[in-house]
Amino acid sequence: MSRGHTTAGHEYPEIPAETLLTVEDLRTTFDTPRGKLTAVDGVSFELEAGRTLGVVGESGSGKTVLSRSVMRLLPKRGATSTGRVRFNGHEMVGLTQKQLRGIWGTELAMVFQDPMTSLNPTMRIGNQITESLRYHLGMSSSEATEHAVVLLSSVGIPTPERRLHDYPHQLSGGLRQRVTIAIALACGPRLLFADEPTTALDVTVQAQILDLLAAQQRERSMAMILVTHDLGVVAGRTDDIAVMYGGKIVEQAPTKTLFAEMRMPYTEALLGSIPRADQPSHTPLQAIPGRPPDLVSPPPGCRFAPRCPYAQPRCRHEEPPLREAPTKGHRFACWFPVGTPEGRQALEENRVRGVALDPARSVTT
Amino acid sequence: MALLARRLVQLVGVLLVVTFFSYLLLNLLPGNVAVAVLGPNATAAGIAHVTAELHLNQPLPQRYIEWLWQVLQGNFGESYHTHEAVSTSLAQRLPVTIELLVISQILAFAFAIPLGILAALRPGGWLDNISSITAFGFLALPPYVLGVILVLIFAVSLHWFPATGYTPFLTDPGANIHDMILPSITLAVGSLAVYLRVLRAEMIATLQEDYITMAVAKGMPTWRILTRHALRPSTIALVTVAGLNVGALIGGAFLVEYIFALPGVGVLAIESIFSKDYLVVQGIVVVVAVAYVVVNFCVDLLYLFLDPRARGVQTLG
Numbered sequence: 129m130s131r132g133h134t135t136a137g138h139e140y141p142e143i144p145a146e147t148l149l150t151v152e153d154l155r156t157t158f159d160t161p162r163g164k165l166t167a168v169d170g171v172s173f174e175l176e177a178g179r180t181l182g183v184v185g186e187s188g189s190g191k192t193v194l195s196r197s198v199m200r201l202l203p204k205r206g207a208t209s210t211g212r213v214r215f216n217g218h219e220m221v222g223l224t225q226k227q228l229r230g231i232w233g234t235e236l237a238m239v240f241q242d243p244m245t246s247l248n249p250t251m252r253i254g255n256q257i258t259e260s261l262r263y264h265l266g267m268s269s270s271e272a273t274e275h276a277v278v279l280l281s282s283v284g285i286p287t288p289e290r291r292l293h294d295y296p297h298q299l300s301g302g303l304r305q306r307v308t309i310a311i312a313l314a315c316g317p318r319l320l321f322a323d324e325p326t327t328a329l330d331v332t333v334q335a336q337i338l339d340l341l342a343a344q345q346r347e348r349s350m351a352m353i354l355v356t357h358d359l360g361v362v363a364g365r366t367d368d369i370a371v372m373y374g375g376k377i378v379e380q381a382p383t384k385t386l387f388a389e390m391r392m393p394y395t396e397a398l399l400g401s402i403p404r405a406d407q408p409s410h411t412p413l414q415a416i417p418g419r420p421p422d423l424v425s426p427p428p429g430c431r432f433a434p435r436c437p438y439a440q441p442r443c444r445h446e447e448p449p450l451r452e453a454p455t456k457g458h459r460f461a462c463w464f465p466v467g468t469p470e471g472r473q474a475l476e477e478n479r480v481r482g483v484a485l486d487p488a489r490s491v492t493t
Numbered sequence: 494m495a496l497l498a499r500r501l502v503q504l505v506g507v508l509l510v511v512t513f514f515s516y517l518l519l520n521l522l523p524g525n526v527a528v529a530v531l532g533p534n535a536t537a538a539g540i541a542h543v544t545a546e547l548h549l550n551q552p553l554p555q556r557y558i559e560w561l562w563q564v565l566q567g568n569f570g571e572s573y574h575t576h577e578a579v580s581t582s583l584a585q586r587l588p589v590t591i592e593l594l595v596i597s598q599i600l601a602f603a604f605a606i607p608l609g610i611l612a613a614l615r616p617g618g619w620l621d622n623i624s625s626i627t628a629f630g631f632l633a634l635p636p637y638v639l640g641v642i643l644v645l646i647f648a649v650s651l652h653w654f655p656a657t658g659y660t661p662f663l664t665d666p667g668a669n670i671h672d673m674i675l676p677s678i679t680l681a682v683g684s685l686a687v688y689l690r691v692l693r694a695e696m697i698a699t700l701q702e703d704y705i706t707m708a709v710a711k712g713m714p715t716w717r718i719l720t721r722h723a724l725r726p727s728t729i730a731l732v733t734v735a736g737l738n739v740g741a742l743i744g745g746a747f748l749v750e751y752i753f754a755l756p757g758v759g760v761l762a763i764e765s766i767f768s769k770d771y772l773v774v775q776g777i778v779v780v781v782a783v784a785y786v787v788v789n790f791c792v793d794l795l796y797l798f799l800d801p802r803a804r805g806v807q808t809l810g
């Protein structure tokens with residue numbers, strides 16, 4: 129199967145796509161001993177049915193909290209989440225646990241980061257799959273088992289009948305992640321969150337799992353939000369990419385546009401931190417120099433300013449709004465965007481002053 | 494199955510060690526064993542008789558083996574006071590003690606498991622606070638104090654239960670259970686408090702696990718998550734604690750028997766110690782030690798059931 133007919137929406141604009149998910153001004157805070165920590169800070173985006181959004185950002189940028197806030201899967205205590213989340217006709221904010229249980233699993237599902245910890249070690253694989261089928265779809269035990277076999281083989285697990293009786297520890301990491309995908313897909317969700325679904329896996333297995341997710345997503349015309357800290361992962365696999373920094377979306381664009389015409393210096397820096405083919409596969413990823421912002425008391429102005437090679441005095445006291453780029457479906461938040469005359473000038477000034485380095489270059493040295 | 498065989502061999506080894514030390518106990522008494530057994534009024538003839546019967550002039554390992562051979566046939570010797578076979582007294586007394594232990598543990602688990610689950614569901618909630626405070630209170634209260642309090646309230650004032658006494662189960666099951674209620678509660682409360690605390694802590698930790706969040710994200714209802722997903726992984730520590738608790742529990746049972754005048758092994762032990770009836774004491778020590786080892790063996794087997802990872806790569810059954 130070719131990836132040719134993927135879905136970049138502007139290729140067939142004649143079909144008006146149905147908006148599956150609308151997030152408006154989503155804000156999630158945690159009470160911590162140090163004060164209120166704002167993990168997701170006014171995020172808005174839309175996702176159409178059957179499409180894939182990549183959410184990219186460093187560790188701690190709020191990707192997981194964003195996914196869980198959209199799913200309304202936050203800790204009961206100490207977390208406050210406001211804004212609007214409209215999913216598949218449901219106004220998600222304000223729903224009770226009981227109402228959410230009618231949506232979780234059936235319309236909205238999640239694949240977790242680490243298959244070593246996300247499967248119950250004391251339950252057989254089969255039961256972990258069939259329980260949703262029986263509970264949500266009212267299948268009998270034998271129907272559910274039959275369906276579980278079909279699911280397991282559709283996610284590429286050999287001898288699925290035998291695997292049903294296994295416990296998670298008897299499976300390799302890659303197989304376990306296939307099982308969690310089967311569990312997530314069991315009741316035919318319309319939106320799948322995959323939160324770093326391959327970070328815990330071997331490099332060779334990573335691509336297989338991502339391909340599996342893409343294939344299932346297409347086959348079921350299910351929408352997917354693929355969370356990762358690695359731009360390389362989302363490169364060929366998503367329709368759109370949202371880049372997160374310090375709890376905010378700082379740039380969002382169709383995937384091709386983002387790679388071709390990125391505006392945010394942070395996106396550029398992330399690209400610089402993609403592991404390269406010429407490096408041995410397990411060299412630890414070179415992070416962007418500097419540290420992410422403190423989310424309890426974020427700095428004024430642009431949150432990336434302390435680490436930004438383009439930063440100018442204006443950046444340190446005035447926060448750039450998320451604004452539209454000339455390219456279609458592209459928004460970004462930056463005063464001195466990459467690839468613009470202002471940006472080039474800012475970078476040049478800094479270079480002359482010796483303030484900062486081009487992050488892409490500082491990574492390789 | 495190979496695993497099971499290995500465990501069984503281990504069990505036999507431990508049992509040999511334990512019985513050897515139980516046997517050694519008698520031989521560590523100061524002075525001549527025969528004199529110790531017979532007491533200060535021993536006659537020369539009596540000493541000669543006992544020496545012959547207990548093989549006292551043979552080397553220790555040989556004596557142990559002969560003794561063990563007898564014990565395996567149910568022969569623990571006879572009391573030098575009542576001249577009753579030790580095995581006969583044990584057979585009379587053991588059912589009382591076992592009944593007390595079993596009922597108290599059933600009570601302890603029957604309350605600890607649901608309370609522990611509910612307390613963990615809302616840590617810091619009213620149920621958690623009440624059960625925590627009560628548990629700590631009971632932990633601070635030794636069984637002899639609690640027993641006396643229960644007797645004062647429910648037997649002396651309210652006359653709901655007898656203060657002391659025992660009806661054999663086969664004579665009158667209803668009366669037997671009725672007699673056992675206060676003693677069992679007295680013994681259960683300490684275990685209940687410990688089990689509740691352990692299960693609560695384990696459940697709280699388990700509920701933080703990814704696989705619980707995953708179950709929530711599957712839309713499973715809370716009761717199902719608690720009972721089907723969280724309970725089993727959380728009971729592993731509970732089972733460990735229950736196994737370690739067996740020793741203290743047997744001691745507690747002896748005390749409770751004494752308070753409520755139940756004709757169990759504990760009362761027999763106390764009587765025999767005071768009358769220096771050492772063969773009876775030895776018989777009791779052997780039985781208690783073997784019971785302790787066997788219960789902990791069963792606990793090990795229970796792990797295999799509760800935690801599939803402990804079973805190694807191959808599956809059982």
Ligand SMILES: Nc1ncnc2c1ncn2[C@@H]1O[C@H](COP(=O)(O)OP(=O)(O)OP(=O)(O)O)[C@@H](O)[C@H]1O
Pocket residue numbers: 158159160165167185186187188189190191192193194203357423
């Ligand atoms: N339950 C919580 N209580 C307090 N702070 C939290 C909680 N969960 C997350 N945070 C904070 O929210 C911020 C965003 O965390 P999040 O897990 O969303 O990051 P992430 O982008 O998913 O990172 P990673 O790549 O490491 O998974 C972090 O600073 C984190 O410390």
Ligand code: SF4
Pocket residue numbers: 392393394430431432433434436437438439440443448461462463464465
């Ligand atoms: S140039 Fe200024 S506004 Fe743009 S990312 Fe850098 S610091 Fe932020």
Ligand SMILES: [Mg+2]
Pocket residue numbers: 191192193323324
């Ligand atoms: Mg995360």
